[in-house]
Amino acid sequence: MEPLLLVKNVEKSYKKSVNTAKALEQVSFEIDHGEFVGVMGPSGAGKSTLLNVLATIDTPTNGDIFIGRDNIAKMDEEKLADFRRDHLGFIFQDYNLLDSLTVRENILLPLAIAKKKPAEIAKRVDEIAATFGISDLLDQYPYQISGGQRQRTAASRALISNPKIIFADEPTGALDSKSATDLLESMSSLNEQHETTIMMVTHDAYAASFCRRILFIKDGRLSKEITRGNRTRKQFFQMILDELAQMGGAANDAI
Amino acid sequence: MTLFDLALKNIRRNMKNYSLYIGSTVFSILIYFTFATLKYSGDIGGMAEASKQIQAVMGASAFVLMVFVAIFIVYSNSFFMKKRKKEVALYSLLGVRKKSIGFLLFFENMVIGLVSLIIGVVLGFLLSRGLLSILLKLMGMEVVAGFTFSMDALINTCLVFFVIFLFTSLLGYRIIYRFKLIDLFHAEKKGEEIPRVRVITAIAGVASLAAAYYIALQDVLESEVWRLLGIGTPLAVIALTVLGSYLLFDSVLVYVLSVLKRNPRWAWKGLNLMTASQLLYRIRGNAKTLTIITVLSATTITAGGAVFGVYYNAEKDVQKMTPYTFMWEGQKQDIDPAIVESQTSFNSKLLRLPYDETEMEYAVIDESTFDELAKNLEWTDIQKLHRDEVFAIDGFYDERWSDKLESVTINDTDYPVAHFYEQAPFNTGTLGSTAIVVPDELYGDIQSEEKLVQAVQVSDYKKRADLSDKLAAATDNFSSRTADYKAVVESSGALLFVGSFLGLVFLVATGSIIFFKMMTEAEEDKSKYAVLHKIGVSNADMKKTIRGQIGIIFAVPLALGLIHGGVALASVSNLLSMNFLVPVIIWMAAYTLIYGIYYFATVRSFNKTIRREYMEG
Numbered sequence: 005m006e007p008l009l010l011v012k013n014v015e016k017s018y019k020k021s022v023n024t025a026k027a028l029e030q031v032s033f034e035i036d037h038g039e040f041v042g043v044m045g046p047s048g049a050g051k052s053t054l055l056n057v058l059a060t061i062d063t064p065t066n067g068d069i070f071i072g073r074d075n076i077a078k079m080d081e082e083k084l085a086d087f088r089r090d091h092l093g094f095i096f097q098d099y100n101l102l103d104s105l106t107v108r109e110n111i112l113l114p115l116a117i118a119k120k121k122p123a124e125i126a127k128r129v130d131e132i133a134a135t136f137g138i139s140d141l142l143d144q145y146p147y148q149i150s151g152g153q154r155q156r157t158a159a160s161r162a163l164i165s166n167p168k169i170i171f172a173d174e175p176t177g178a179l180d181s182k183s184a185t186d187l188l189e190s191m192s193s194l195n196e197q198h199e200t201t202i203m204m205v206t207h208d209a210y211a212a213s214f215c216r217r218i219l220f221i222k223d224g225r226l227s228k229e230i231t232r233g234n235r236t237r238k239q240f241f242q243m244i245l246d247e248l249a250q251m252g253g254a255a256n257d258a259i
Numbered sequence: 260m261t262l263f264d265l266a267l268k269n270i271r272r273n274m275k276n277y278s279l280y281i282g283s284t285v286f287s288i289l290i291y292f293t294f295a296t297l298k299y300s301g302d303i304g305g306m307a308e309a310s311k312q313i314q315a316v317m318g319a320s321a322f323v324l325m326v327f328v329a330i331f332i333v334y335s336n337s338f339f340m341k342k343r344k345k346e347v348a349l350y351s352l353l354g355v356r357k358k359s360i361g362f363l364l365f366f367e368n369m370v371i372g373l374v375s376l377i378i379g380v381v382l383g384f385l386l387s388r389g390l391l392s393i394l395l396k397l398m399g400m401e402v403v404a405g406f407t408f409s410m411d412a413l414i415n416t417c418l419v420f421f422v423i424f425l426f427t428s429l430l431g432y433r434i435i436y437r438f439k440l441i442d443l444f445h446a447e448k449k450g451e452e453i454p455r456v457r458v459i460t461a462i463a464g465v466a467s468l469a470a471a472y473y474i475a476l477q478d479v480l481e482s483e484v485w486r487l488l489g490i491g492t493p494l495a496v497i498a499l500t501v502l503g504s505y506l507l508f509d510s511v512l513v514y515v516l517s518v519l520k521r522n523p524r525w526a527w528k529g530l531n532l533m534t535a536s537q538l539l540y541r542i543r544g545n546a547k548t549l550t551i552i553t554v555l556s557a558t559t560i561t562a563g564g565a566v567f568g569v570y571y572n573a574e575k576d577v578q579k580m581t582p583y584t585f586m587w588e589g590q591k592q593d594i595d596p597a598i599v600e601s602q603t604s605f606n607s608k609l610l611r612l613p614y615d616e617t618e619m620e621y622a623v624i625d626e627s628t629f630d631e632l633a634k635n636l637e638w639t640d641i642q643k644l645h646r647d648e649v650f651a652i653d654g655f656y657d658e659r660w661s662d663k664l665e666s667v668t669i670n671d672t673d674y675p676v677a678h679f680y681e682q683a684p685f686n687t688g689t690l691g692s693t694a695i696v697v698p699d700e701l702y703g704d705i706q707s708e709e710k711l712v713q714a715v716q717v718s719d720y721k722k723r724a725d726l727s728d729k730l731a732a733a734t735d736n737f738s739s740r741t742a743d744y745k746a747v748v749e750s751s752g753a754l755l756f757v758g759s760f761l762g763l764v765f766l767v768a769t770g771s772i773i774f775f776k777m778m779t780e781a782e783e784d785k786s787k788y789a790v791l792h793k794i795g796v797s798n799a800d801m802k803k804t805i806r807g808q809i810g811i812i813f814a815v816p817l818a819l820g821l822i823h824g825g826v827a828l829a830s831v832s833n834l835l836s837m838n839f840l841v842p843v844i845i846w847m848a849a850y851t852l853i854y855g856i857y858y859f860a861t862v863r864s865f866n867k868t869i870r871r872e873y874m875e876g
Contacts, residue, residue, distance in 0.1 A: 061793055082797055089795025100790040102533070104540035109532050116532055117796055122523035161794070 007034035008201055009058070009169060014067035014077070016053055016224075027053040028064070029224045035169070038199035040192065042206060042215035044244070046251070050224040051205045052173060058203070059092060059171045060084045071168060089117055093162030093170040097177035099154045101146040107157050108133075108142040114165045132160045136190055152183025159187065163194065172204040176211045188214040209248060213241035222251060273343075281375055283335040283775070287328035288379025288420055290768070293387040294324055295412035319493040323558050326501070327768065329423050330551055334772075336368070336427040338779060340434060347435065357435050364431040372424030380416065384408060457510050464506030471499035475830040497554075500823055504553045504816075508546040512815065513539065530796065530804035537808050541780070548776050549816045552769055556820025559765040560850055561827040564843040566758025568832065571842035573747045579682060580654060581743050582636050584720045585727065586686040587734035588710050594726065600716040601635040603628075608707040610695060612667060621667075622694040625702035632684040635716060642678050650696035651676045654683035667695055670704060685714060688738025720744075766850070770857040774864070777809055781865045785872035792873040805865050813858045821847055 016028040027050045035041050045051050056062035058069060060076050069077045076087060093114075094100075101110050108129055115125045133139045136156040141149055146157070155175060162170050172191070176184035192214045194200045206212050214237065220228040230247060232240045298321055350360050474484050475496045488495055520526050520535040538545065591604065605628040611618045624632075626644050633641045644650065651664040656679075667674045674697075683694060689712065697705070717723055720740050727741040791801060824847070832839040 059793075082799070085792070085795050085797035087795070088793070089797075092795065094793055096793075100793065102536070102787050102790060104536040104787075105532065109526075109536070112527060113532065113791075114794055116527045117529060117794075117800060119528060122527045125527050126523065 008037045008039075008072065009035040009203070010068075010070040011058065012068045012070075014054075014057060014064045014069060016050075016057055016062070017065050026224050028057065031067070031221075031224075031226055033219060033226060033229075035201065035203060038195070038201055040195040040202045040204070040214070040216045042204050042212040042218040043221060044205075044207060044209075044212055044218055044248070045221035045227075047207070049221045051207070051221055053224075054221065055171055055173050055203070055205045059094060060088055089114060090165065091168045093165065093167035095155070095159050095162050095170065095172040095175045097174035099146070099151075099158045099178075101154055101157055101161075103146045106143050106145055107138065107149065107153075110146065110157055111142075111160045111164055114161060118165060128164055129160075132164050135163075135194070136160050150183070152179055152186060155179055155183065155187055156190070159190065163200070169201040169203060172202060172206075174206055174208075175204065176206065176208060181210075184208075184211065209241060209244045212244050213237050218244060218247075220247065220251065227251070273346075277339075277371075280335050280339040281371055284332055284371065284375035285379045285382070286771075287331050288375055288416065289383045289386060291324060291328050291419065292380050292383030292412060292416045294321065295415045296383065296387040296409045299409045299411040299415070318490065319497060320558075320562070322494055323497060323554065325419055327551070327555065327765075328419075330547070331768070331772065332423050333427060333430075334547070334551075335775075336430065340431055344434070351435075361432045361435045364435065365428045368428040368431050369424060372420065372428070376417065376420055380413065383416075457513075460506050461510035461514065464503050464510060466503075467499045468503030468507065471496050471503060472826050474499070475826050476833075477830075478833060496827075500557070501550060501554055504819055504823075505546060505550040507819070508549045508553075508815070509542070512546070512549075513542050516542070530791070530800050531807075533791070534804045534807040534811075537784070537804075538811055545812070548772065549812065551772060552812075552816035553819045553823065555765045555769040555772070556817055556850075556854070557823035557827065559762050559769065560820060560824030560847060561831070562758040562765070563762035563850065564824060564828045564839065564846045565831045566762070567846045568828070568837060568839035568842040569835065570748075572837040572839075574744065576837070577740055577744045577747055581686045581688060581738055581740040582684060583686050583714045583738075584717045584723065584740045585713075585715045585730055586689040586738050587713055587730065588689065588736040589713070589734055590711070591713055592730055592733060594715060594717070594730075598717045598719070598723075600718055601714075602716075603631055603635060603714045605632070605712055605714070606709050607690060607712050608702070608705050608709050610667075610669065610705065610707060619693065620691060622690040623702065623705060623707070624694060624696055625699045626696055627699055629684065629696040632714060635714075636684055638684060644677060644696065644698050646698060646700075647672075647674055648677040648698070649674045649701075650678050650680060652680040652683050652694040652696065654681075654687040654692040656681040669697070669701065670706075674701075685712075686738035686740075688743070689736050766853060769854070773812060773857065774861050777812065777861050777865055778868065781868040785869045788869040789873040801869075802862075802866060805869075806862055809858065809862050809865060813854065813861075817851065817854055821851075 011031060011033050014028055014031045015026065017024045017026045031054065043051050043054060053062065057064045060079070064077050067077060068075050071087075071091060074087065076084065079087060102113075105113070111132065112125050112129050115128060120128075129142070130139070133142055136159060138153060138156050138160065141153055141157075146154055149157070155178075159175070162172075170191075175191075176187060179187065188211055191202060191204075195202055195216075204211070204215060212218055215232070217229065217231045219226055220230075228247065228251075230243060235243070347360055347364070350363075351357065474492065477484055484492060484495075516535050516539045520532065520539065526532045526535060591602075594602075605624060607628075608623040610621045610623045612621060613619075629650070630641060642650070649667050649669075651667070653664070656663075663679050664676050666676060683690070683692065685694070717726070721744060723741045724745065727739040731737045731739065731742070788801060825843070828839050828843050
């Protein structure tokens with residue numbers, strides 16, 4: 005079976021007056037359908053750049069990115085917008101909810117943009133809100149609910165259109181440990197039960213331990229890859245901490 | 260480092276915010292001072308004394324202008340303060356006393372006020388001189404040396420703006436005491452409350468608009484309201500209109516948007532949800548802005564429409580009262596035959612008829628003379644007289660206070676009036692406004708002294724001033740369309756000036772306010788559009804919602820402004836007994852067109868701003 009996401013020799017460089025700074029260099033990897041992949045690395049290693057490039061928010065300088073059969077590195081802007089709408093879901097650290105819309109309206113926005121029928125939209129919103137336990141909050145505004153609830157709203161919005169792949173950028177970054185655990189468990193169960201493919205960027209080893217596989221990135225290059233296999237989450241967590249300690253510098257970031 | 264140094268440094272670093280604020284205060288002072296100079300200037304003032312209408316127009320305009328600058332400054336000040344709350348919070352956090360910060364803000368605002376006042380007055384002085392001389396030239400008036408620096412205008416301007424700045428300074432001072440530190444830090448983040456629909460406000464809004472319209476459409480001479488309020492009536496109408504518009508925006512717009520937003524069929528389609536929410540979310544601020552825009556549009560439409568109407572009617576009016584280029588009593592005069600279109604010599608007699616207690620004088624002409632005069636003017640309804648019938652003519656006929664003559668007694672015989680003409684086929688200046696046309700046979704029987712009258716029609720009458728002057732000196736009872744036209748254009752000069760000035764200022768102001776407001780929103784909301792971009796909203800959809808949002812901000816006040824303007828113009832046209840329909844429609848179309856250009860410019864800049872954000876981020 006062909007991989008869901010195929011990244012081939014992706015490079016990203018920023019022009020800075022004289023010399024060009026490379027944020028990504030020769031990055032290649034694959035993600036299969038139903039995987040839960042974490043991307044870790046020290047600050048400034050290029051994690052977010054990689055995610056933005058894969059998420060079609062930014063364009064790579066060189067290389068190819070295939071999601072299914074589509075090469076998103078070669079699409080024009082209008083097509084990319086449609087592609088994002090139909091196939092990708094996003095969860096961001098700062099939620100990125102629209103504060104003039106209610107929770108319900110925030111969640112249904114992607115379906116509204118895709119011009120789905122109102123009845124269908126209403127049904128999907130109820131389902132997804134139940135999954136994330138925010139059914140009671142649907143008519144509140146984002147500023148009336150807590151950070152954890154906001155992030156679950158954002159996750160619901162990301163998932164409502166049944167995307168091929170979910171990109172999560174430090175989703176637990178602004179959450180307390182209880183809310184973070186709730187969110188990670190929801191994501192984990194979505195991944196296991198509905199085979200939702202998730203790629204999550206994080207520098208938090210605890211969050212990363214919920215993944216099945218982790219890619220380490222350093223100075224714009226992929227440096228290492230570890231898989232959880234049959235280990236328990238706690239064992240995997242320890243393994244990640246060891247790995248970070250070996251990479252050096254990033255250990256401070258992890259805690 | 261003292262607090263003063265800190266403040267100075269801060270000003271230097273936040274020059275962009277400051278310059279926006281200072282720019283808008285200077286702009287307001289500039290406009291107000293220019294208008295005040297005009298209002299207090301001897302020439303226009305002299306004219307204004309001659310006419311109560313012009314006085315009312317000037318008074319109302321000055322009031323509207325004052326309200327406008329006050330709202331505009333308070334609006335820019337609150338926007339400016341909102342941006343600075345964080346800075347204030349920082350001072351507070353560092354342990355500067357509230358009192359000191361309060362004084363800092365107070366003095367800072369007063370200093371800004373003083374600086375703007377100086378710049379505004381200097382620029383206003385230059386502008387008023389330039390603008391006045393250009394406009395006077397356009398009106399064909401001699402540029403008099405009268406438009407010098409007006410002390411009254413300066414005092415008036417200083418007084419008005421001192422009050423406004425004092426008010427905004429106190430607002431700034433109050434902010435420190437009313438808010439808690441924690442609020443100050445979240446000032447920019449705090450979500451505005453989504454407003455609830457209030458039926459009472461909606462009713463109050465409609466009621467005050469209805470009242471304003473009712474008063475505006477009253478007849479000046481007969482209305483009770485006018486008798487009660489006198490010259491204050493226009494102010495009452497304006498106040499009611501402003502209040503009504505505000506309440507309408509505050510309630511009716513909220514209602515419509517809420518209903519739309521709650522309806523999934525409409526809302527859950529594309530970005531309609533976003534369009535409605537964004538408008539609803541800002542409705543409190545929007546209601547104020549929309550009211551200002553409505554008032555400005557209405558004022559511009561009214562002022563411009565009235566001026567254009569008077570101008571448009573000047574020629575027609577003169578044409579009606581003085582259909583022949585020249586008429587006089589006596590012998591023919593030498594006129595270059597090349598420019599003469601028609602020349603008629605005829606006799607006329609004088610008839611006195613009893614009217615109420617007194618007598619009315621009527622010029623009498625025979626039917627063949629009437630036919631010839633009317634034919635020269637290309638009249639279409641020239642009727643034939645039967646025996647024992649007469650026609651009556653009243654060039655000043657007005658159904659509100661004129662009576663129609665029904666029969667005429669000549670030589671003890673009653674002659675019924677077969678047809679009543681409300682327009683004279685001769686110059687009322689020479690023959691008088693009332694006349695009787697009798698059958699040729701009857702004309703000879705009338706015992707009265709007879710005079711010889713000349714009626715001449717020449718081409719290009721507006722350019723025959725020299726000929727007109729020459730004839731005026733050589734003849735008796737002379738009337739000239741050339742001279743009358745010139746007089747009308749000159750006497751409506753003040754009105755013309757006020758109208759064009761206000762029209763210009765308000766059109767610019769309206770456009771700037773909307774532009775200013777939408778750019779502010781673009782800055783505040785660009786992160787929202789970045790989110791939309793990330794979740795896959797196409798550029799086409801994004802543009803659609805922006806066009807929609809800006810479209811509402813432009814279209815709704817324009818529509819209301821056009822209605823207000825229409826009512827006001829109906830009232831002005833009553834006041835001046837002129838028909839404004841055609842010029843007003845032309846003017847409204849022109850206004851809408853220019854306004855439309857502002858709309859497209861705003862949409863473009865808005866798109867650019869948010870696009871820059873998500874392309875970079």
